[in-house]
Structure formats: C-alpha cells, structure tokens
Amino acid sequence: MNTVIDAHNISKVYNPDTIPVYAVNNVHLHIERGEFTAIVGPSGSGKTTLLNMLGGLDAPTEGYVEINGVNITKMPANKLIDFRLHNIGFVFQAFNLIPVLTARENVEFIMLLQKRPREERDHRVRELFAAVGLVDKLNVRPAQLSGGQQQRVAVARALASKPQFILADEPTANLDSHSAATLLDIMEKLNRDENMTFLFSTHDQRVIDRARRVITLVDGRIASDTAPTSTKIHA
Amino acid sequence: MIFLIAWRNLWRNRSRSFIIIASVAFGMWSGLFIGALYFGMGKARMRIAIDHEVSHIQIHHPRFSDDQEAKYSMDSDSLLAVLESQPDIKSFSLRSVATGMLATTSGSRGIQVNGVDPTAEQTTRNLAGFVQQGDYLNIEQRNRVLVSTKLAEKLKLDIGNKIVVTLLDTAGAITSGAFRICGLYQSENAPQDELNIFVVKTDLDRLIGSNGRVHEAAVLLQKDDVLNQVCNRIKQVFPHLKVERWQDLSPETDLLLSSLNTYMLIFMIIILLALSFGIINTMLMAVLERTRELGVLMAVGMNKWRIFGMVVSETVMLAIIGAPVGLALVWLTVQWLSRTGIDVSVLMGEVMRDFGFATVIYPELPWHNVAQTFGLVVLAAVLAAVFPAWKALRLRPVDAIRG
Ligand SMILES: Nc1ncnc2c1ncn2[C@@H]1O[C@H](COP(=O)(O)OP(=O)(O)OP(=O)(O)O)[C@@H](O)[C@H]1O
Ligand SMILES: [Mg+2]
Numbered sequence: 312m313n314t315v316i317d318a319h320n321i322s323k324v325y326n327p328d329t330i331p332v333y334a335v336n337n338v339h340l341h342i343e344r345g346e347f348t349a350i351v352g353p354s355g356s357g358k359t360t361l362l363n364m365l366g367g368l369d370a371p372t373e374g375y376v377e378i379n380g381v382n383i384t385k386m387p388a389n390k391l392i393d394f395r396l397h398n399i400g401f402v403f404q405a406f407n408l409i410p411v412l413t414a415r416e417n418v419e420f421i422m423l424l425q426k427r428p429r430e431e432r433d434h435r436v437r438e439l440f441a442a443v444g445l446v447d448k449l450n451v452r453p454a455q456l457s458g459g460q461q462q463r464v465a466v467a468r469a470l471a472s473k474p475q476f477i478l479a480d481e482p483t484a485n486l487d488s489h490s491a492a493t494l495l496d497i498m499e500k501l502n503r504d505e506n507m508t509f510l511f512s513t514h515d516q517r518v519i520d521r522a523r524r525v526i527t528l529v530d531g532r533i534a535s536d537t538a539p540t541s542t543k544i545h546a
Numbered sequence: 547m548i549f550l551i552a553w554r555n556l557w558r559n560r561s562r563s564f565i566i567i568a569s570v571a572f573g574m575w576s577g578l579f580i581g582a583l584y585f586g587m588g589k590a591r592m593r594i595a596i597d598h599e600v601s602h603i604q605i606h607h608p609r610f611s612d613d614q615e616a617k618y619s620m621d622s623d624s625l626l627a628v629l630e631s632q633p634d635i636k637s638f639s640l641r642s643v644a645t646g647m648l649a650t651t652s653g654s655r656g657i658q659v660n661g662v663d664p665t666a667e668q669t670t671r672n673l674a675g676f677v678q679q680g681d682y683l684n685i686e687q688r689n690r691v692l693v694s695t696k697l698a699e700k701l702k703l704d705i706g707n708k709i710v711v712t713l714l715d716t717a718g719a720i721t722s723g724a725f726r727i728c729g730l731y732q733s734e735n736a737p738q739d740e741l742n743i744f745v746v747k748t749d750l751d752r753l754i755g756s757n758g759r760v761h762e763a764a765v766l767l768q769k770d771d772v773l774n775q776v777c778n779r780i781k782q783v784f785p786h787l788k789v790e791r792w793q794d795l796s797p798e799t800d801l802l803l804s805s806l807n808t809y810m811l812i813f814m815i816i817i818l819l820a821l822s823f824g825i826i827n828t829m830l831m832a833v834l835e836r837t838r839e840l841g842v843l844m845a846v847g848m849n850k851w852r853i854f855g856m857v858v859s860e861t862v863m864l865a866i867i868g869a870p871v872g873l874a875l876v877w878l879t880v881q882w883l884s885r886t887g888i889d890v891s892v893l894m895g896e897v898m899r900d901f902g903f904a905t906v907i908y909p910e911l912p913w914h915n916v917a918q919t920f921g922l923v924v925l926a927a928v929l930a931a932v933f934p935a936w937k938a939l940r941l942r943p944v945d946a947i948r949g
Binding site for chain 2: 406468
C-alpha cells in the first residue's frame, strides 16, 4: 500500500477564546494512492475545512498532516506554496480560473511556475485538453466557457503539475446534472487510467454513488467510512 | 507569464488604468513643464547677462572693482593689440568709467558714467537696440548722453535736456561736465538702468583727463564654451590685470542656473508624492477586487514574491506607458510655447524686469533632466505599488477562496 495523505488526529477550532467552534474535531485519516473518495456531510459539517487542511491551505490547530511522508503542518509559507505547486492539484467550487488568461494559459501557467521546458508544456497541454475533451477551447477565455467546461479546465490545470493527488471541494455544486456527470466521467477515467488519486467533497447523491469510498462527516467528526471495496477490484 | 497576467490585468478595468496613466502623464508633464519654464528663464537670464550686461569676460585694473577711481586704469594700445589678435573673440568694447553725481532741478543721485565707443559698444552689447526714444550716441556729436527711461522718469528728464555730472578726474580732483540727452534707453535690468548713463568715450576722457587709458574691457566671444580657454590666455598675457568671467561678474545669474536643478527636484518630489497617493489608492482597489483570484493563484502554487512582482509590474507598466505620453505632451507644449513665448508681464508686470529678467519666457526642455524625471516617475510608481502588493501578500488563500 502507498499512503499519500496521512492526517494525524487533526482538529480545527475557530474562536478558541470566545465560543469555540470545532469545525474539524480529531480526525484521523489515511488516503492511499489511487483512491476515488468522497467526503460527504451536511452543510457546516467541516468538509471544506478538512480539505483545506489536507491541501496545506489551512493549518490545523491540533494534529498534523503528512503528504507522502512529509509533514506540511509546520512548513514556512513560501515553501508550502512551492510544495503545493509540485504535489497537490486543486479544483474549487467556482472561480477557479484566472479570467485574463485563456484556457490553455490557465493550464500552462502551472507548468511555467514549475519551470518545465516548452516542448513538454505543449505536449502536456494537448494531452490534458484531450483528456477533458476541450481541444477546441484552447484559446478561449474562461468567461466564454460554460460552468462545466470551466470545471474541466480546472481539472486539467490541477493535473498539469503531475500532483500526488487532487482535492476538489464540491466541484459539481454549480453544475447541471449533465455537466456534473461529464466531469465525473473524466475524473473517473483519469483515476482508472492513470491511477490519479481524487478526494472530493460533495452534497450530490449521484456523485456520492460513484465514489468508491465515502467518508461522512458530522459536526467535524468522521461518522462513517465505507470500506474502499472498489479499490480492491482495481488493485 | 507573470508579466502577461499583469499586462492583461491592465485591460480589465480600463478607466482605472487610464486614470493612472493620465496621472503619471500629468506628473511627467507638469514636472518637465515647470522645468522647461525654469530652464528657459535661466538660459534667457544667462543670455541677457552675457549679451546685454557683462559680456563673457571683463578686464580691469586689479583695484578698480574695489574702489572705482579714475586712476586705476589700463593701457589701451596693448589691450587692443591682444584682443584683436584672438580669433575666438567676436567683439570687445574698451570703456572709460567714472562714478559721480548727477544733479538736476528735481534732485541728484549717484551714477556711473560709461564712456564708450558707440560702434564697439553696439557690437558687444547691443546698446543701440535698447534705445526707446531719440537717438543712439554718435561720434560726430559732442557731449551727448544716453540715460535710461527709468532714470529720466525719476528725475523728470527728457530728450534735449541738459544734465550736469560731477566726477573725480584721474588726479582725484572734482570736475564737472554738461551733456545733452540724445536718447532714452531701457534694458532688461531695471536696477542697472537707473545707475548707468552712457557718453562717447572721448568726451569722458577729456573731462577726467584720461588719455590712451581705459578702465574696463568687455569681451564677447564667438561661443560660450571657449570661455575658460580665452580667459586663461588673456591672463597669461596680462598677469597683473584682473580677468573675470561672466560667472564672477554676475554671480546671481550663476547661482540661479546652478540652483535650477534643486528647484526642479523639489517640485518634482511634491508632484510625485501626490501621484503616489493616487496610485496607492487605485492599486489597492485593484488588489481588493481580485482577492479571490489572488487566493487561487497562491493556492495553486504562485509564491509571494511572484504575487508581489505581479502587482508591482502592473503599476510599473502603467507608469512606463504614462511617462512617455507625458513627455510627448510636454514636448508639444514646449514646442508650441517656445515659438510664441509666454508673456508674463500681464501677470507680474514690471517685477520680472526689476530682477533683470525678460518679461517673455521661452520655455526650453531641459533634456538633461528628462531621464532623471522619467526615472523618478517610475520609481514613485514602484514605491506606490509596494503597499498594495504587500496587502496582496497578506491574503490567506483560504479566506480569499471562501470569499
Ligand atoms: N473563518 C471561520 N471562522 C469561524 N468559523 C468558521 C470559519 N470557517 C468555517 N467556520 C465554521 O466551521 C464549520 C465548518 O465549516 P465548513 O465550511 O468546513 O463546512 P462545510 O462542510 O464545508 O459546509 P458547506 O457544505 O456549507 O460547504 C461551520 O460551522 C462554519 O460556520
Ligand atoms: Mg464547504
């Protein structure tokens, strides 16, 4: 087994001095390479807070997070940004893309930050846009893409850096069911063909149904964690 | 890519970009325009000092400038021989100078009587050009005098009037002579006008008993930049005489020219301060508007230096567009005004003349200051961008994304 994310009893407390809010409460979690896992739970249960901590966007108030065996919790800010650049892909609920850059530039930008050579970038851009089915939208600005198309570009961008895993916080929340299904198809295919690890939060039952492992949060605690049965099928 | 994002960001909010470009252009314009006015004034003052007042070089007996007695004179023939042999000298005027009193029915006052050769004085300092009424001096007519309109006004004199001047002769004895006013003159320098009257040299020499002697040699050169060379050559030939350059003779003009840069710098800094506050405000708005976007950029791996660089380069781009626009505008303005000139007598009246300035200013772009001004404007823009950029750094990606 190959552990990608290892969360050691992490908690996040807001307003510790007044009325403490345990957004995430003592969560212990392992994510293995190749997982396709959904984090579900009612609104306010701590899904976003948990994902942010796993992705190094937010620091836990207790516990620590290891990515590929590296403790990211005490990392200095700039080093952490660099770590995210090389190890984690992000897809947010909305407003993912830089509006002044074309779809292609939004994706290529990540590889430029990684200082990848030009031929590699060109090759990978073509590959990624083919994977998300948007080869005809390379030079279009985000404003001219539908919500679903924007999220597909965001997935392409998240993949561009060849990350260890992709975190997606409610990636389908703003999409109609058809676009949501398409996005899920793409994510599933990448998971199957390239063994890319996906960890996403969602409210949507149709999305939950497609996850192979479902972690349910209630009030910041893990209430249930279904066995990753389908992972075994693929393994 | 950072520059690409910065560049594209400029086009997002065009009116905001336009405001910054316009204010940078205006800063550049006003800084250089004031500079051009100063520079034009300074250069005009220098031309007046050289062409109409003290010439490039003056030669005196070493004691003459301290106490202007008629006995401190120089030999005319040797001066003549040396000055005529110098190719860099355009013209020169040998003068007899005596201080004394001018008495009229409406009062008396101290004056300086300049005995000049009308032709030499004309080619050296354009005295004839200053004559407002009546005629210039004429070698044919004896005992004529040219007084300034200002003095005539004060002493209620007019053309044709006879005046009596009392002087000390070469032996130190009091002597007096009568002159008839042939013309009234007016130069750019009102205080000097009140003091100086002009007569034909031979008339004055006869009065003070000076023969073949001069008190002052004023030398006009072909070009300004051979000044030190010629000055040194004359000093070598006449080591015992006092040879002075226009900077020594008109120190206030020299001071004015050398303080121009300081004035410009101070003025520029004031403009740039105002400009910076405008930029800080506008860029801060731009950063706050893009909180979410900056959050995404930081989340996906753009480090703080790059974020900082992006905000700063956005501002610098605006400055680099605005500054040449301002430069072009000031060039056009100056081009246009340097033809017509700006008549400040409407605003300032005779004040300018009282300080020895022409009443019409011909602005001239101080090219040696253009690069400096450009640099200052861009520097101000960079400094003004630092605060908004720092604000952008303080954003936390989580807060930015949650919005
Ligand atoms: N910055 C904050 N300050 C204080 N409390 C916060 C802050 N951010 C989140 N919370 C609280 O933490 C809890 C968990 O929030 P979180 O956004 O993680 O939930 P979520 O499961 O993502 O909800 P949703 O499904 O609505 O997105 C909530 O009670 C929320 O009010
Ligand atoms: Mg959430």
